[in-house]
Amino acid sequence: MKAAIIVFPGTNRERDMRLALKRASGREPAMLFHREAALPKGLDLVVLPGGFSYGDYLRCGAMAAQSPIMRAVKDFAAAGGHVLGVCNGFQIMIEAGLLPGGLLRNATLRFLSMDCRLRVERAGTAFTAHWQQGDCFRAPMAHGDGNYFADDATLDRLEGEGLVTFRYVDEAGKATEAANRNGSARNIAGVLSPNLRVCGLMPHPEDLVDPLMGGEDGLPMFQSLAERLVAA
C-alpha cells in the first residue's frame, strides 16, 4: 500500500498515523506538505491527520480545505482514490465537501480528551474489513468540535445507504445519549462517501496500534487498508 499523509501547519499526530500505516503495511508513508500542488503518482491512500490546522481559524478545517494540496486530494477522491480523515482531517474533508454534514462545537462546550467506544456500523469496506459488523472497540478522542450535524434528509440517506461507518456506544455496545459525549446527530462518529472510498471520523484509531500505546484496538483499520489496497 502506497500511502501519503498530508501535513498542514498545526497538524499533529501525523507521526502516530505514520506508525500505524507502517505497522500494518510494512511500508513507510510519504509525508506531504500542504503547499504541494500534486500528489505522487501511484498512491493508494491519502490520509488527512488530526490537529488544529491553521489554528482552527474561521472554522475547524476551513483554511486547510482551501490549501493547494486539497485540490489534488479532491481530484484523487473523484478518480476513485481512498482517503481517510481523522479528527481535524475529518473536519477538513467536510469543509472541502468530500463528505456531507458539518461538525459543530461539542454540545457540552468542553474539549473532550478521553477514550470512547465505537461500534462498527459498516463492515466490509477498505477501512473496516478486519472488523465484523457490530464489533465495538476503544478509540481515543481529543476534539472541541466533533458534534456531527446534518439535516434529517441527509442523515436518513446516510443511514439508508449504509454510509455511517462508526457510532459512539457505551460499554454494552448501545448507542446511548451518555455515550454520545460531543452531542453528534444519531451518535455518528464517522461517515463514508457513496463509493465507500472516503472515510472520515472524529476519534483516533491510529493512537492505539501498538501494545506500547496501551492497546491495538485501532489496528484493524490499518490492517484492512493494507490488505485491501495491496490487492487493488
Place this chain on the structure above:
Amino acid sequence: MKARVYVMPKAGVLDPQGKAIGHALEGLGFGGVHDVRAGKVIELDLAEADPAQAKKIAEDMARKLLANTVIESFRVEIV
C-alpha cells in the same frame, strides 16, 4: 467599498456557545433572555466601487469560504 458579512448558526442548528452565554447572562441577574445565538462579523475592504457588485463579490466569498452553509447562514451589508 466596505462590506460586512454576518455569519450566524442556521435556525435549528444547535448553538452551544449561545446557550452558554445565555446561562452566564442569567447568572449575572439578567432575566427574560429567551434565547442567545452567537455568530461572527467579518469586515471586508474591497477594491470594487459599485455597491451592488461589491455585495455580489462578498456573497460569493461567503458561500465559498466565510460561511459553511450546511450549518451557517450569512447576510452581507455594504457600509
